Amino acid sequence: MSAPAPRSTVRHYVSRVAFVVVVVLVAAFFALPLTWLVTAPFDASPTLTVEWPQWTLANFRSLAENPYALRSIGNSLVLGLGTIAVVVTLGALAAYALSRVRIPGRDGLLYALLLLSSVVTGTAAMVPLFQLMVQVGLINTQTGVVLAMSGGLLPTVVFILKDFMDSIPKSYEESARLYGARPGQILRHVVVPIARPGLAFVSVWVLVQVWGNFLLPFILLRSPESQPAAVIMYTFYTESGQADLSLISAFSLVFSVPVIAIYFLVNRRYGFRFHGGIKS
Amino acid sequence: MSTITTRGLVKEYPGGVRGVDGFDVTIEDGEFFALLGPSGCGKTTLLRSIAGLEAITEGTLHIGDRDVTNAQPGERGVAMVFQDYALFPHMDVADNIAYPLKIRKVPRTQRRQRADEVGAGLALHGLSERRPGQLSGGQQQRVALARAVATQPEVLLLDEPLSNLDARLRLEARTFLKVLQRDLKVTTVFVTHDQAEALALADRIAVMQSGRLQQLGAPHEVFQRPVNTFVASFIGSNPMNLVTTTVTQAGVRLGDGAVRLPETAAGLVAPGDEVVWGARPEYLRWSVERLDDAVEARVEVVENLGASVLLTATVGDHRLQVVVPEEDAPAAGARGWVQANARRSLLFDPRTTELIG
Known part of the structure; x- marks a missing residue:
């Protein structure tokens, strides 16, 4: 074997170094805010820079004393779980039907819905949506927010779940039918359990979407008692009108915990994997 | 245990394609009956029509004395083993075998007992807690058979029962199937594209092409005296x-x-x-x-x-x-x-x- 030409060796090292530098920069870009999220809440005087904190739990104490902070986490959970219930139930039924029944123009319909779904919860729709909610008397109710969020998320969920349902062999259902199972029983005994990883994935995805949504609850919910965490965080100012970083940093950490917890819970309970059947 | 009688049975798909085109046959009580033909000849469509998974377009279907032409699949007294076995991946072996009993609202303890009984008859000892994914191909097939016979159906339908097994296991499973069918004495219809399988297993064979019956007869008749050149060239390990x-x-x-x-x-x-x-x-x-x-x-x-x-x-x-x-x-x-x-x-x-x- 002959040694590689010196020029190509140099080029090799330069490209390695450049690669490592880029990777480190990208990693730092994502790691810095996360580091801030972990350190700032425990700092006696948090700033917007990452630094070694002067350890204290005072920020959490003042957070607990805030009348709206913890309640808003509860509100976020109500909105998230409510939307999951609506979206997963309706989405699973719609996806199953669309996967199994032949309708002319089915795929066109799905793509059209997917395209239009961003309009429902989009900024441009906020004024008509607000007026609609006032008209039907759902303004300033969590039901209204859940319905609006569901409307925005359902097309995507139907799209994802339909793909998932398509991958479930029909012979499972036909087999159950032959033993006399009615459609409801087939759905409960066979389709839902087999589609469970897909349903679990969609639930977590919906929760994340609702949890982080600011605009919709900000516009539709007027009283601070019913506003979710993402909106309440917006109200944390000091008397002098500056962002109250000690409250915001502590709240940010509390804010992110439930989502992470639910991810692990769902992952352990249902698992993001496919059952080991014969999958043709 | 029943006869199956089809009279002028037609299955027409939208667009006018006929999967089964005027099929007349009487399958005797307790008979092991093969539907044989090349791919696309309509044999699986006919089997699914008997099961009730395909709606019959014309003609009649009787199981025993009952006209089941328009009956729901669950009301026909038929059980079917699918080509991919269709074992529910989220249930263990015992729950799979007992699933038909669950639909019939048999209490849980009785279900487990019956599942163990049937499983023991099909050499499935000690596997009742396993999931289908943890079983070999041969075991999966026996679980599917156990589930099919757990309710003592009048008719047993098998869709390409041996095609998912490897060559050596296939011969073993073939003998096993023949013994099982003889012991249960259940009217059995199976679909295959493999003429050797049909000759070895069946009491009578229906050779099909393009949705039509070409020849109906015992294996030796179909082998010795094919009614036309299609049957002659289709039957036999080495073509005639x-x-x-x-x-x-x-x-x-x-x-x-x-x-x-x-x-x-x-x-x-x-x-x-x-x-x-x-x-x-x-x-x-x-x-x-x-x-x-x-x-x-x-x-x-x-x-x-x-x-x-x-x-x-x-x-x-x-x-x-x-x-x-x-x-x-x-x-x-x-x-x-x-x-x-x-x-x-x-x-x-x-x-x-x-x-x-």
């Missing part, structure tokens, strides 16, 4: 030799010589008639020395089949395949004589492709 030729005074012309007229065709053809002469490679005799009523041939290809050898030889412009015992195998290029068994050869009409005799 089919030669388009003419009848002469001496017999049937083959190359420069002639073989004896098939016995069953005597008196049905006259010299000068154009015919298709058919003889199975197993029923042709190869000899190095000249024989009576034999034609001279030259060996082109020699294929070893283990205990025997398959020769491809040319006689004039025709190619004949001959199965020869291993010890008599000639080499490629050798010359010899092919003699036909007059009792085991047939004549077909070249225009209608139907059997003359």
Whole structure:
């Protein structure tokens, strides 16, 4: 074997170094805010820079004393779980039907819905949506927010779940039918359990979407008692009108915990994997 | 335990394609019945129509004395084993076997007991806690069979029961199926594209092509006396030799010589008639020395089949395949004589492709 030409060796090292530098920069870009999220809440005087904190739990104490902070986490959970219930139930039924029944123009319909779904919860729709909610008397109710969020998320969920349902062999259902199972029983005994990883994935995805949504609850919910965490965080100012970083940093950490917890819970309970059947 | 009777059964798909086109058959009580044909011949469609998974377009279907043409699948008393077995991946073996009983609202303890009973009969000891994904192909098939027979159905339907198993296991499972069916005495219909499987397992075989019944008969009938050239070429591990030729005074012309007229065709053809002469490679005799009523041939290809050898030889412009015992195998290029068994050869009409005799 002959040694590689010196020029190509140099080029090799330069490209390695450049690669490592880029990777480190990208990693730092994502790691810095996360580091801030972990350190700032425990700092006696948090700033917007990452630094070694002067350890204290005072920020959490003042957070607990805030009348709206913890309640808003509860509100976020109500909105998230409510939307999951609506979206997963309706989405699973719609996806199953669309996967199994032949309708002319089915795929066109799905793509059209997917395209239009961003309009429902989009900024441009906020004024008509607000007026609609006032008209039907759902303004300033969590039901209204859940319905609006569901409307925005359902097309995507139907799209994802339909793909998932398509991958479930029909012979499972036909087999159950032959033993006399009615459609409801087939759905409960066979389709839902087999589609469970897909349903679990969609639930977590919906929760994340609702949890982080600011605009919709900000516009539709007027009283601070019913506003979710993402909106309440917006109200944390000091008397002098500056962002109250000690409250915001502590709240940010509390804010992110439930989502992470639910991810692990769902992952352990249902698992993001496919059952080991014969999958043709 | 029941007979299955179809009268003029038609399954037409939207667009006018007929999967099954006018099917008349009576499958006897306790019979092991094969639907055999190439892919797309409508055999699976017919099976699914019997199961109720496909709506019947025309004609009637009776199971026992009941007209079940429009009955729901669950009301027909049929059980089916799917080609992919369709075992529920989220249930263990016992729950899978007991699922039909769950639908019938049998209490849980009784269900487990029945599942264990049926499982034990199908060599599934100690597997009742496993998930289908943890079983071998043969075990999965037995679980699917156990689930199908757990409710003692009147009719058992099997869709390509052996196709998902590897070659060695397939032979084992074939014998197992035959014994199981004999013990249960349940009317069984199975679909296969493998003629050897059909010959080995079935009491009677229906050979299908393009949605139509070609021939219905016991394995030996279908093998010995195919009603047309399609059945003749489809049945048999080595396809039947089919030669388009003419009848002469001496017999049937083959190359420069002639073989004896098939016995069953005597008196049905006259010299000068154009015919298709058919003889199975197993029923042709190869000899190095000249024989009576034999034609001279030259060996082109020699294929070893283990205990025997398959020769491809040319006689004039025709190619004949001959199965020869291993010890008599000639080499490629050798010359010899092919003699036909007059009792085991047939004549077909070249225009209608139907059997003359």
